[in-house]
Amino acid sequence: MGRLATVAIDGGDLPFGGGLLALVRPALNGMEPGGVLAVHSRTPAIADEFFTWCKLEHHELLESSAQTGFTRLLIQKGSLGAPRGIMEINQDLPTRAGRLDAATVLEAVPFPAKADPGTGFAPRGARVEPGGPAYPFALNDRDRTAPPDVAALYDQAVSAQWNGDTDIAWDRIKPLSPPLQQALGQIMTFLAENELSALYVPSRFIARVHPAYVEVGMFLSTQLADEARHIDVFLKRARKGGGGLGISHATTSASLHSLLMLEDFTEAAFLLSVLGEGTFLDLLRYIEVNAPDEVTADIVRRARADETRHVHFGMSHVKHALQQDPALYGRLEAAVRRRSATLAGVNGVPAAVQDALTILVARGIDPPSVRRGHETYRELLNVMHENRIKRLASAGFSHDQAQTLSDLHTPNFM
Ligand SMILES: [Fe+2]
Ligand SMILES: [Fe+2]
Known part of the structure; x- marks a missing residue:
């Protein structure tokens, strides 16, 4: 005798494989390696069964003794073969006004600083039996992957979903003058093309994120x-009223190709979300203010609300990563410079898009209105530049760095 058991089980006359193990296994699972489990059983020859099983499962059968009418076994839990991770015990989740959001779950089960690719698709908080294959996750480091407010952003995104079929008053769209119709078709084509890149670029990284x-x-x-909804509604707006799509330009294509080719998650968050989608916030605001009808204004206003969240995620990701690793400033600056060198031939948004943004403001083709439209468009470029600098400064870049990076940002906006 002598050893004190942490946990005791009365197995009655349950046969070894006919129910007794179903009591023993969970009891051992709930113990730390080295813990001792006492089992009382009235089943004959049970000690031999446990002797073999303990060997297989890397536990130690410390003792088996015949008592009056039952066998007493002491099993010490082994460390080899024990599932990894800390099992959540007695962890209740608090609700707020009956709601249970993802941010509350994250608070209760926080991100590990590093994640082990050998744990596969095991949910965070589960204990993981060893022996599974290594998974090809590349983003196994909290500080380069998971900003602390990501669960709150997910909660916001879920509540803010809207329906591009039923939430938009499509039947209120009236025909526009041919120049305005054509301009709107060109703008919507440009938006949808950029939205496509915003759909594809993040999708390349989802499968690299460790499930922790x-x-x-x-x-x-x-x-x-x-992004799927934005593509959908922008293309519908181009087609509704009979305008149809405009031109997809080679310079836009080159700019978006350079985004798609990025292999680093933080560089992609920086170039796509902080700089690209950030610049798009100002573009969408411009289109909303100058929209030819309320339906168009509604579409871009809704898209901008979504984009604000995407920019927020990018900012949060980059700020958090920079706080952990100041050398990242240089790497992000280098990424902007590399992209700028790739796009050396791109001097601005395609002329047809510039013209369309001008006509959108002018509402017609009389010279004074077009002049006003052109001036408003030039002003948009300044606003974009100033707001990029503000975002970069908020991420922690110096004013000079922010100025340089904003100047080097793709003239295609995204
Ligand atoms: Fe979008
Ligand atoms: Fe976006």
Whole structure:
């Protein structure tokens, strides 16, 4: 005798494989390696069964003794073969006004600083049996993957979803004058093309995120749903009223190709979300203010609300990563410079898009209105530049760095 058991089980006359193990296994699972489990059983020859089983499962059968009418076994839990991770015990989740959001779950089960690719698709908080294959996750580091507010952003995104079929008053669209119709078709084509890149670029990274940071994948999947809806409504707006699509330009294509080719998650968050989608906020605001009808204004206003969240995620990701690793400033600056060198031939948004943004403001083709439209468009470029600098400064870049990076940002806006 002598050893004190941490936990005791009365197995009655349950046969070894006929129910007794179903009591023993969970009891051992709930113990730390080295813990001792006492089992009382009235089943004959049970000690031999446990002797073999303990060997197989890497536990130690410390003792088996015949008592009056039952066998007493002491099993010490082995460390080899024990599932990894800390099992959540007695962990209740608080609700707020009956609601249970993802941010509350993250608070209760926080992100690990590092994640082990050997734990596969095991949910965070589960204990993982060893022996599974290594998974090809590349984003296994919290500080480069999962900003602390990502679950709250996911909660916001879920409540803010809208329907591009039923939420838009499509039947209120009236025919526009031919120049305005054509301009709007060109703008919507340009928007949809950029939205496509915003759909494809994050999708390349979701499968690289370790499931321990699943809230990042959950947030990015809401972003994909947002971008899909933006593509949908922008193309519908181009076609409704009979205008149809405009031209897709080679310079836009080159700019978006350079985004799609990015292999680093933080560089992509920086170039796509902080700089690109950030610049798009100002573009969408411009289109909303100058929209030819309320339906168009409604579409871009809704898209901008979604984009604000995407920019927020990018900012949060980059700020958090920069706080952990100041060397990242240089790497992000280098990424902007590399992209700028790739796009050396791109001097501005395609002329047809500039013209369309001008006509949108002018509402017609009389010279004084077109002059006003052109001036308003030039002003948009300044606003975009100033707001990029503000975002870069808020991420922690110096004013000079922010100025340089904003100047080097693609003239295609995204
Ligand atoms: Fe979008
Ligand atoms: Fe976006």
